[in-house]
Amino acid sequence: MLFLETPSNPLTEVGDVRALAAIARARGIPLVVDNCFCTPALQRPLELGADIVVHSATKYLDGQGRVLGGAVLGSHKYVAETLQPVVRYCGPTLSAFNARVLAKGLETLSVRMARHSENALAVARWLEARPEVERVRYPWLESHPQHALARAQQRAGGAVLAFDLKGADDAARKAAAWRVVDGCRLLSITANLGDVKSTITHPASTTHGRMPIDARREAGIGEGMLRVAVGLEDPADVCADLARGLAG
Ligand SMILES: Cc1ncc(COP(=O)(O)O)c(C=O)c1O
Structure with missing residues (x-):
């Protein structure tokens, strides 16, 4: 298959x-x-x-x-x-x-997914403008390499985005990512996704932690990458929560 x-x-x-x-x-x-x-x-x-x-x-x-x-x-x-x-x-x-x-x-699926998508796009655009962020990955952003394909086969972008933090090396990027996670008060720190509440995950040490580091690197899952499944809160609250860790 x-x-x-x-x-x-x-x-x-x-x-x-x-x-x-x-x-x-x-x-x-x-x-x-x-x-x-x-x-x-x-x-x-x-x-x-x-x-x-x-x-x-x-x-x-x-x-x-x-x-x-x-x-x-x-x-x-x-x-x-x-x-x-x-x-x-x-x-x-x-x-x-x-x-x-x-x-x-x-x-409530269609209503929830429309709002998840709207909120995720707002958070993705906010992250793209942050100086600490190297790159944001979200299909509904024009900067996504497959944005046109996503628009052709999806109705909206969905809830999940990922972003990479800047840093001189892996250790610095990982420290920056953990700082963001530790700074969160509203976002739940969990490997799960698909909740009303926004969740944040550091894939390199959780969901993809068992992949050998070379395979992870080849796949593009860096030490400074965070995944956010944006929930149904006011997106301004989600951004304010992320800002705490980014500023740190
Ligand atoms: C895209 C996708 N498929 C499948 C799964 C696995 O879910 P489950 O453990 O409920 O089988 C996950 C878990 O995060 C996922 O993100």
Whole structure:
């Protein structure tokens, strides 16, 4: 199979779903898309040619930090013949309570994702103007290398952005990143994302901490990079919180 996250975690790289679907089709293999960051409110990979879509429903499908869950979507044939037998006999089924919570979460999905995107763009633009920041990665910024592609296949940018801090070397960049994290009072320090509350993560020491440093560097995940999943607060409050650490 071809498997991709788009936008990717934490770099927000955008994969061309239509082009990858054509490559996969030509080779007779399925294209699987992790649609966590966008959710179906902002991006519909099956309509773009993907065969299977996966979600950590723990993230924006719930969107309120309440339950763990997941979703796998595809054609009726795939669901009936491939997915359902595994789900039925191997047991990865939702509890009734989690299913109910997720169903309630879906009722507000499109409204939440629109506001997450609006807030994230405001925070991304504010970060881009800060002298301590080397680079901001967010698909809805004109400076994003795949901005045009993102606009062609997404309805908005989503909640997640990443930014790199300036510093003379890895140690200085890491110290700067940790200072920002330590300065936060409003943002939750957690490797999770997909909550009403904004969350901040240092990928190099958490989500991607087990990658060898060379592989991490090659992927572009630097010691001075921070990922923010922008929540539904007033974005001015999020910026004020980040400013505390940046100023330090
Ligand atoms: C894009 C993406 N996919 C999948 C996951 C994994 O989620 P889970 O642990 O709920 O399977 C994450 C977690 O951060 C993620 O960001």
